[in-house]
Amino acid sequence: xxxxxxxxxxxxxxxxxxxxxxxxxxxxxTLLCLELMLNAANLALVAFSRMHGNxxxxxxxxxxxxxxxxxxxxxxxxxxxxxxxxxPVDVDELRELHG
Amino acid sequence: xxxxxxxxxxxxxxxVSYVSEGPFQSTPGAVGGAPRVLAxxxxxxxxxxxxIAMLGSGLQGIDGEGAQYDPGFGTPAQIGExxxxxxxxxxxxxxxxxxxAAVGAVVLARRRGGEIDSTQRRALSVMDMLRDERLGTMAExxxxxxxxxxxxxxxxxxxxxxxW
Numbered sequence: 001x002x003x004x005x006x007x008x009x010x011x012x013x014x015x016x017x018x019x020x021x022x023x024x025x026x027x028x029x030t031l032l033c034l035e036l037m038l039n040a041a042n043l044a045l046v047a048f049s050r051m052h053g054n055x056x057x058x059x060x061x062x063x064x065x066x067x068x069x070x071x072x073x074x075x076x077x078x079x080x081x082x083x084x085x086x087x088p089v090d091v092d093e094l095r096e097l098h099g
Numbered sequence: 100x101x102x103x104x105x106x107x108x109x110x111x112x113x114x115v116s117y118v119s120e121g122p123f124q125s126t127p128g129a130v131g132g133a134p135r136v137l138a139x140x141x142x143x144x145x146x147x148x149x150x151i152a153m154l155g156s157g158l159q160g161i162d163g164e165g166a167q168y169d170p171g172f173g174t175p176a177q178i179g180e181x182x183x184x185x186x187x188x189x190x191x192x193x194x195x196x197x198x199x200a201a202v203g204a205v206v207l208a209r210r211r212g213g214e215i216d217s218t219q220r221r222a223l224s225v226m227d228m229l230r231d232e233r234l235g236t237m238a239e240x241x242x243x244x245x246x247x248x249x250x251x252x253x254x255x256x257x258x259x260x261x262x263w
Binding site: 001012015018035049066069071083084089092 | 106107110111114115117118129130134135138139141142143145146149150153158160161162163164165166167169172173177178181182185186189190193196197199200201203204205206207208210
């Protein structure tokens, strides 16, 4: 199968993720959609890595996964903290930063 | 990949089940009205733009099967060697980032033992750690304010229930 198809799938997944981030108000779903966008980029990276026969893209994808895992960990920690304080878990309600 | 699926997705499931029970049952849905239309329009524009970028890239290899297949390509041995030689710095930075994120998540999700208002807040000194739990402080003796970690029954109860 041509490399272009992998890129097409990657573009579609990225678009779905972007639409989700823009429309959803639940921070959990927003985080999942961010994850979707990062994984779409990973797919493109691995596809290009295969295209060039070079392993660098795969290392890049692994590093992106590590960063994504960090981001999700901190994001979920924040959601748990918000929930503990009995604040609504809604990104529209949480616009202001105060202690 | 297995680490990823195992750690992150299980974390997701736990947080979803944790958040969905509780006083706020209603989870917010999608935005409505004009912002929603605008968001979908933006997403559609993004999709079109990505497709144009792909079709117009002029990359020769994009229609092919990729480079000549090399038996060692993409094996754990090759990736491990690259990670530990050429990308060693990135590997180390990533490990530090994971450590920081883990500590940050624990700090964020920690259970706090009640809010301390500004009148009660004072600098925590080393003596508070060394002091016997049953003893008060000098400041307490002269009624200058409660000791940090003073052993009122409520405080003991709080501590035995623990946070993380």
